[in-house]
Amino acid sequence: MDKVTTRFTDASLLPSPDSRRAPLIKRRDLKMARSPHAYVRGNTAQYYDWLHSLPGQRLPRGPAIWICGDCHVGNLGPVADAQRKVQLRLRDFDQATIGNPSHDLIRLGLSLASAARGSSLPGIVTAHMLQHMLLGYQRAFFPGHEEIFVKPQVVKTALRQAQQRSWKMLARERAIDGRQTIQLGKNFWPISAAERSAIDEMFADPAILARVTGGEVGDTSRRPVVVDAAYWVKGCSSLGLLRYAVLVDYNGARRLIDIKEAVAATSPRYRRASMPRDNAKRVTEGACHLTPALGERMVARRFMERGVFIRELLPQDLKLEIEQLGIEDAVLTASYLAYVVGSAHARQMDAGTRHAWLTELMGKPAKSAGAPHWLWHSVVQLVASHEAGYLEHCRKYAMSE
Known part of the structure; x- marks a missing residue:
């Protein structure tokens, strides 16, 4: 049975953008x-x-x-x-x-x-x-x-x-309701006005959507419309970083976009190896070398003075459980x-x-x-x-x- 996030009728029951850190750390510790x-x-x-x-x-x-x-x-x-x-x-x-x-x-x-x-x-x-x-x-x-x-x-x-x-299955799993909005609840929390403004500004550039969708969007002169966005409580070691689920409309089609903060890698590297200093660019370049099918539909950007990488969530992209x-x-x-x-x-x-x-x-x-x-x-x-x-x-x- 598909997992569907329970909707809270009162958003005040969920952590505010300024009080996320403590509940996120607690969730990570319990998950581990x-x-x-x-x-x-x-x-x-x-x-x-x-x-x-x-x-x-x-x-x-x-x-x-x-x-x-x-x-x-x-x-x-x-x-x-x-x-x-x-x-x-x-x-x-x-x-x-x-x-x-x-x-x-x-x-x-x-x-x-x-x-x-x-x-x-x-x-x-x-x-x-x-x-x-x-x-x-x-x-x-x-x-x-x-x-x-x-x-x-x-x-x-x-x-x-x-x-x-299918897209319907992805939407049901990711708590996208019949009104094409992301339901707030256990896994999706409210975002601040500043976060929403930064997301709108980012997707004002059609080239981003063209890259993360593999060029399928066609005419890039038309501006995508951000239908809804939420803070995404996802992962384990990454809990506490910036993470957003963004529902975008482009030419009448809905696309679910993942925005994730990139931080400095703690995995050992060869000292003389030349890699991008920007962590988001490091992540996307690594993806292009290791899994080109995924890396070629990722893009690195600056978001609220932090490096993030962006990709479209396809119904076929799953974690091996x-x-x-x-x-x-x-x-x-x-x-x-x-x-x-x-x-x-x-x-x-x-x-x-x-x-x-x-x-x-x-x-x-x-x-x-x-x-x-x-x-x-x-x-x-x-x-x-x-x-x-x-x-x-x-x-x-x-x-x-």
Whole structure:
């Protein structure tokens, strides 16, 4: 059943634009307390601290390419290109940076291991998942595997649902009512007059809409009309940043636009790498390298003296949700998701760089069959530290409710 936001008849019951911070932080803390997997997804700081530590600095050193930086399971999902062809791809680039591709592998391994523990799978399954994760990643470096790769059931289901979705379904999920307004409630809060004015001013430029819609809007001389806008309470680690859902009318068609604040990346980067200093431009450039189908319909702008990036929300764009994993599907899922990440990495390398990176990746094999020593021990250390951190987090925040 589609989730629909409950409408509040009295907007005064919702936080005002000046009092958002405290309830947003509280919601983030409670959301992270739901499960170990939710804690891993929302707690990037602990992972980045580990990467900067001595164990984190002993990883294979890969080529300087764009990496996701926060490559957990929830940051992958179905993505539609301009022709509405849907494929599973990376879909979140807030932490995108030019750095070591092994960081994406370990973050994905930690996320998958947490999902396995949440599904009460035995430890041997996690060992097999990490082994097949690396095999799937390697397969991405040899073209021609996309069509013959066996997709796990969770991916098949997500792609099928995405392909079948319509604007009406998106509107119902995002609480857009029959009057074509965004319903205020749990997930959508009021905005200030200054915020609304800034949004109107931004969309006075038709070129923005032309970019984020892939040029489908046609005549860009006509000015888009902002029908409604609301502050969007969404995500976990990004709660507290500027985030808006904007309903725009253009030539009689409704489009739902996402505006999100870009802040400095905390994911480690290669020091001599040249990247845009503007964080919104960094995010959009990273997206263009990692998932061109999404990056090519994103645009960076200044908004209320902050950098934001803008994209249209298509019905086909979904987050991959993994509630429960079976033993067989867990291994297939690990392999396929790593293949998706590997494809995003490999497209940025020439043949020589690909060969050198794969050689480095497997340069220190484990003493027994399975994942390389560096991958296995990194994930084990991180699972242990995050498990302890999760329990402390629950004691500190959840018990006070």
